Amino acid sequence: MSRLLNVMMAVGFVVLTAHSHAAITVTDDLGNQVTLAKPAQRIISLSPHVTEMIYVAGAGDRIIGTVKYSDYPAAAKNIPRVGDNRQLDIERILAMKPDLLIVWMHGAYERQLEMLHNSGIPYFFSEPHKLDNVAETLLKFGSLFGTEKQAQVAAAEFRQQVQQLNSQYQNKSKVKVFYQVWGKPLYTLNDSHIVSDAIRNCGGENIFGKLPTTAPVVGTEAVLQENPEVIITGDSKTQAVSGVEQWKTFPTLLATKNNNLISIEGDLVNRSGPRIIEGAKLICQGLEQARQKRDKTVAQPQGKK
Template identity: 40%
Template sequence: MLICRRLLLLVSFAFLTFGGSAGLALAGEVCARDDTGARLCLDQPATRIAALSPGATELVWAAGAGEQVVAVVDYSDYPPAARKVPKVGSHTRLDMERLLQLQPDLVIAWVTGNPAEQVQMLKDLELPVFSIEPRSFEAVSDTIERLATLAGTETDGFVEADRFRRGIAELREQYASAEPVPVFYQVWDEPLMTVNDEHLIGEMIQLCGGDNIFGELERLVPRISTEAVVTGNPEAILAGGMGEENRHWLTRWQAFPQLTATARDNLFFIPPSLVQRPTPRMLEGTRLFCEKLEVARARRD
C-alpha cells in the first residue's frame, strides 16, 4: 500500500510538471519526429534524459548529451560513464516508481523492446516520450541528429552523425566489388536465431559482400533449425555469443565438418555490442565483419 500511495504521489507530480506541455511554445522550442511517426516538441532542450535501452543510452551519448542522462536500464555499459547512472529496471520491465522519482524531461523509448503498456503509461502521464528503432545505417545517423536536436547538442551530435555516415560510405565503396560469400549470422543460440536482409545486420552483411543464406525469410529475426544451416551450407559463420569474449556459440558448428565454413575454419567471433546495437560502434563492427569475410575469400581454393 505504501508503494502504491508513493506512486500515486509521483503520478500527480508528473501530471503537474508536464501537464501544461500542450500550451503555447516558448522561444526555445525544439521538435523532432520519432520512429512511430509521432512529432514531439519540447518547450526547451531536454536536461534530464531517461534512456530505456542500452542502444538508446549509447545514441544519447553519441548525440553529445551524455551529461544530461539521469536514468538508464540494465546492460547500459557503454560508454563507461553510463555505468554510473541510476538504473530503472530492464528494457523489458521498467521500475516506474524509480523512473518517475528521477523526474526526466525526455524519455527515449525502444519501439519494439520496451513494454508497450509501460510506455503508454508514461505518455498518459504526459511525460515526453520519443520512441526510436533505427533499422538502417542512415537511420543511425538520423537518430543521433534528432536526439541532438531535442537535447540542444547539435554541434557535437551532428559531427558524430556525419563521422558515422562517412565511415559507412567509405566501407561501402571499398567492398562494392567484393566477391559474394554465403554467410550465416547467428544472433542467438537457444532458440537458434538469425536475421533477414531487412535487418540492420542484414545491411551490414550485404555491405561487406556477404550473401545472407536466410536473407529472404519474412521475419526480421527468424528462428531456424540446425538442419536449415547445414542445408544452406554457409561459407562463413559469424556469431557474437553471450558476452564480449564468449565464443562458445561457434563450437556447435565444429560438429559438422561437412559445412564449408567449418572445413575452412571460417567460424568467426564478433563482439555482439559492435553489431547488435544500432549505434556508431557499428562502424567498428562492420569493419571487423568485412575483414572476416576477406579472410574467408582468401581461404578459397
C-alpha cells in the first residue's frame, strides 16, 4: 500500500510539474503564434498603449524597458528607455535579456525588429482595431504573463463599459464627425483605426473613414466640403492651443456654427489601450450634445407658430 501511494505521489508530481511548465501559445494581431515556455518575467514594451495594457493585465512590475512617451501609469515614467517610435537601441535591448517583446506595428523600425526577431527573442505584435480588441488583448497578455485572474477582471470590466455605450448610443441618429489628429499637416484617421470604432459605437460616422490610409493627410477644403456636424481633436497635454481653434475661422461650417468643436486629451483616444474607454465616453457625450442642439434647432420654428 505504501509503495502504491509513493508511486501515485510520484506520478502526481510529474503531472503537476509538466502542467506548471506547459508551453503558452497565443495569437498576436498579425495572426502569428507566440509561444513561451513559461510566463514572461522580463518584458520590453515598444509602445505607450502596450505599457498601459501590461499594467492593467497585472505585470507592470515585469517591464524592464520601454519607449519614449510611455508615461502612464505614473510608475511607467521610471522604466528605462530603449528608443522611440522611430529608432531602437538594439544593443541595450539585447543586453537586457528580455524574454518577451511587445511591439506596435506602426513603429518606423521594421529592419531593427527583424534583427531582434533573428536573435530569437519572442515578440507579440499589438494593434487593437476595435474597442472589443482591447479586452481580447488583455486576456492574451494574462496568458503570456500568468496573470489570468487580474486580466480577466480587467477585460470583463472593459467589455461591460463598451456594451453600455453600445446600448446607450449606437442606435441613435447618425452624426457626421471629423477627427483631427494633428493640425499642420492636417492628419485624420480612417475606419481601420480604433478611434473610428469608438465614433461608430457612439452613433457617429467618420467622414474620412473610407480613405485607404490609416492616418491620411487631408485638406481644409475637403473638410469644408464634407461639412461635419462635429469636429473632435485629440490634443496633446503640452499643446498650447487646442486644435479646434483653427476651425473657428469658418463660421459657416456646421460644427463651428453649432459650437460642436470638441477637444479631448489625445492619450485617451489615440492610444489603443484601456483608457480609450474614457475617451470613447467623451466622444459619445459630445455627439449626444450635438444631437440635442440639432433637435432644438428643428423644434424652434415650430414653437414660434
